[in-house]
Amino acid sequence: MSEQFEPILVGFTCNWCSYRAADLAGTARVKYPPNIRLVRLMCSGRLDPAFVIKAFAEGADGVLITGCHPGECHYLEQNYKALRRYLLLRRTLEQMGVEPERLKLVWASAAEGVKLAHEISTMVEEVRALGPLDWPRWWNENGFHAVVEEQAQEVTA
Amino acid sequence: MKKQTEIEGKERIGVYVCHCGTNIAGIVDVEDVAAWAEKELGDRGVVITRDYKFMCSSLGQELIEKDIKEQGLTRVVVAACSPHLHEATFRKACENAGLNRYLCELVSIREQVSWVHTDKVAATAKAKAVVAGGVERVIHHEPLEALHVPIHPATMVVGGGIAGIQAAIEIADAGFPVYLVEREPSIGGHMAQFDKTFPTLDCAACILTPKMVTAGTHPNIKIFSYSEVTNVDGYVGNFTVTIRKKARYVNEELCTGCGICQEKCPAKVIDDIYEAGLGYRKGAYIPFPQAVPKFPVIDKANCVFFERGTCKACQKFCPTNAIDFDQEDEYVTVEVGNIILATGYDLFDPRQISQYGYGRLANVFTSMEFERLSNAAGPTNGEIVLRDGVTKPTSVGIIHCVGSRDRNYNNYCSVICCMQSLKFAHLVHERTGATVYNFYIDMRTAYKEYDEFYQRVLEEGTLFVRGKVAEVTDAARLSIEEGKLIIQVEDTLAGVQRRIPVDMVVLSAAMIPRHDAHDVAHLFGISCSANGWFIEKHPKLDPVATMTEGIFIAGCVQGPKDIPSSVAQGAAASARVLGRIQQGEIALEPVRATVDQSICSGCRICNNLCPFNAILFHEDRMVSEINAALCQGCGTCIAACPAGAITGTGFSNEQIFAQIEGLMRVNFQHEKMTELA
Structure with missing residues (x-):
């Protein structure tokens, strides 16, 4: 592998559509880059914005939110609520200095394994182009909270 | 926010990594994943890790059961296939050994790792991350009852x-x-x-x-x-x-199904459904003689009474007074x-393939029209004739795969068309003695007695041309083509272009999903x-x-x-x-939300978010409560609660946070991944 930057993405999937799309991509042996790690939720409506912030804080360079297509939510309409939160969250992230492109919402039905794989591949490349997330790292080499340690050192000094 | 991983692990966790034959082991170094988990996740409570050829086999399950009993495991993580496939299997194994079934977590390193990635080093690294995510998550699992x-x-x-x-x-x-x-x-x-x-x-x-x-x-x-x-x-x-x-405008209690209303009804309309547009039915009709139930329907759109306000012939003649025009x-x-x-299913409308001329050239028929033509109870009493209703064809061309196996319309094979076309060929041969041509892409006769039927039709003298028909036209070039339909086709076995004049063309149209399949799927909560x-x-x-x-x-x-x-x-x-x-x-899965009423501020934000009306608000105490029987467990209210008063079993904030931490434990430093590669 070349020296290129390998971003890490966290993907949130819903149990009914997009997680099954990921399963289908697997069953059909559709390839996508290994840079994404998926978390299963019951519904995209379960996505607490704090999950996204948490992923970024843990060092993710991008977060992909996926859910059922509008009108096809297993819980009737909860993906619309995910959409609202996503739009608001993108604006919030921007104000926090995170490029809004690092957060993406994609609809993928249980039949759309190929589409999901394509969206993942595209986003990995987009985030790769953005470079590492320039957010204070939570961890330093010693496994400590970098900022907190810095502040602690300042205080002791 | 306190990191979940800072909370000391008190659980005794077993990690089981499945080879799935070579399905996982071919890409992921499973031994390395297991060894890594033992070493790196020991401080998280992992006391035993194993890798095994097939974890889902009875021997694999017994391995888990034995460890739970002998090692006193309190949590189990299995890294194998999708939880949609074997979650129940491993939960059952835990239960057999006396461990609550919800203290087990199945993480997917097959569908989400080995089957979708090609780089072995990166895939192994990701598998480790996924296992770490599972371990962190399972620490926060709670025993639940279904x-x-x-x-x-x-x-x-x-x-x-x-x-x-x-x-x-x-x-x-x-x-x-x-x-x-x-x-x-x-x-x-x-x-x-x-x-x-x-x-x-x-x-x-x-x-x-x-x-x-x-x-x-x-x-x-x-x-x-x-x-x-x-x-x-x-x-x-x-x-x-x-x-x-x-409303069928017929009282089912009184109707005897005698059919007099149908007989007396003056309105005659083309029957698009049962007769596929080839025959007529009345305004008051029983679709076919053997109909069940036998009660007729008065078709409001084509009823003289509903149109002009007068007629009621059916009502006058009905011997049991069963006609009820006021029915709603x-x-x-x-x-x-x-x-x-x-x-x-619905039948593909061949009008979409304009070069085949259906709807424009009279003697081009759909497969359903041919079914009705050949049916003894059909509009022609089983006579296979041209659109004029009298002329018997002397040559018939049957075109397979109309709208299926065609990337312009539907990629899939409609399964029945080959056999149906062979059946048509046989019927034409038997009833008219006409020359029959079958134009096919591939013959697919795979089922009991099907290929034998194909042989039979071959022996009867039906001619087969392998090639996709380019066009059906009435523009004659030669005198023998006058008044005929000419089928232009490339005979791919002989490598020549052919123009075959026939009297009748039958299009074996594709089966397509019902026009309202998406609505029906949505109504019943399933997917297409x-x-x-x-x-x-x-x-x-x-x-x-x-x-x-x-x-x-x-x-x-x-x-x-x-x-x-x-x-x-x-x-x-x-x-x-x-x-x-x-x-x-x-x-049922005990994935449900509950409100901690001591924290609930009564803001009612969650109330309107629930599409199942599972959240009720107690006006007297100013708190919300979730009805477990109505809650479906989507978790939208949990994510919305500003007070953090709502928790969800199976997918709690702690579980998700911990899983994210675990997932990011491996290769969170970007350099490392490159190094590994």
Whole structure:
């Protein structure tokens, strides 16, 4: 592998559509880059914005939110609520200095394994182009909270 | 925010990494993953890690059970396939060893790692991350008890074609009530329109109508014909379904099905449904003589009385005063435990392929039109004739794969067209002695007795041309082409272009999903494939169940199929339903939300977010409460609660946060990943 930057993405999937799309991509042996790690939720409506912030804080360079297509939510309409939160969250992230492109919402039905794989591949490349997330790292080499340690050192000094 | 990983692990966790033969081990270094987990996750409470060829095998499960008992494991993480495949397997293993089934976490390193990635080093690194995520998550699992709900013994079958009829009869014979809902005035479906059925050539009516009568007279079957489902509430075991009985303007209590109304009705309209546009029916009509139920329908759009306010011939002559012009649509609500969807297919409209001339050239017929032409009870009494109604064809061209196996229309194979075209060839040969040409891409006759039938038709002298027809035209170039339809085709076996003049062309049109398949899927909470067919739970191992508990599918709703397969699926779906009914109750995933009323501020933000109206607000105490029976566990309210008062079992904030931390534990430094590679 070349020296290129390998971003890490966290993907949130819903149990009914997009997680099954990921399963289908697997069953059909559709390839996508290994840079994404998926978390299963019951519904995209379960996505607490704090999950996204948490992923970024843990060092993710991008977060992909996926859910059922509008009108096809297993819980009737909860993906619309995910959409609202996503739009608001993108604006919030921007104000926090995170490029809004690092957060993406994609609809993928249980039949759309190929589409999901394509969206993942595209986003990995987009985030790769953005470079590492320039957010204070939570961890330093010693496994400590970098900022907190810095502040602690300042205080002791 | 306190990191979840800072909380010291007190659990004793076992990690099991599956090879799945070479499915996982071929890409992921499973031994390395197991060794890594033992070393790196020891501080998180991992006390034992194993890798095994097939964790899902009984030996694999016994391994887990033994460790739980001997090592005193309190949590289990299995890294293998998708939880949708084997979560239940490993939960059961835990339960067998006395560990609560929800203290087990199955993480996918097959569908989400080995099958989708090619770089072995990166895939192994990702597998480690996924395992770490599972370990962190499982620490926060809590022992849960499944919710047991009773199964209502009644079943609803939607669609009265052969698949639906079969399903209804099987369940009714077992002694349980069935509601059979059919959109058309009679059950029977497409099969009722056919003349002969391949490969045995027994007459469709002869084998179908006894089944229709059985369904119609069965004490356990209640047929709602000329009806549609308008609303579905509830969940597995306890559905409340609303059926709209469309007004047929005939009192079913009084009607004897004598047919005098049909006889006396002056309105005559083209029958687009049953006769495929080739024949006529009356304004008051029984779709076909063997209809079940036998009650006629007065077609409001084509009734002289509804049009001009006068006529009522049917009412005057009805011997039992059964005609009721004041009848209105009736809404009936029934309680059922399970639902079988057998709503069938539509026929591809060949007008879309304009070069084949259907709709423009009179003697181009669809396969369904040909079925009616060849049917002894059809508009021509079984005479195979041209559109003029008298001339017998001397040559007939049958074109396969019209709208299927064609990337302009549908990529899939419609399964039945080859055999159906062979049947047509045989019937034309038998009844008219005409020369028959079959234009095919590939012959697909794979089923019992099917290829033998193909041989038979070959021996009868039917001519086969391998090639996709380019055009059907009436523009003659030679004198022998005058007045004929000319089929322009590349004969790919001989490597020549051919122009074949024929009198009649039959288009074996594709089976396509019902035009309203998406609406129906949405109504019942299931999903359609990209093509529009309903998605089964597993394409091989669970072809009649769906992802939604309590909703089953049978017949062509799942994909194109012939009659034997539709019947088999109808019976299979009923077997699944009967199993449920016999159990009496079903265990539901205890994924539910609850409000901690001591924290709830009564802001009511969550109240309007719930689409199931599961959240009620206590005005007196100013707090919200969630009704566990109505809650479906989506978790939207949990994410919305500003006070953090709502928690969700199975998917709590702590569990998700911990999983994210675990996932990011490996290679969170970007350099490392490159280094590994």
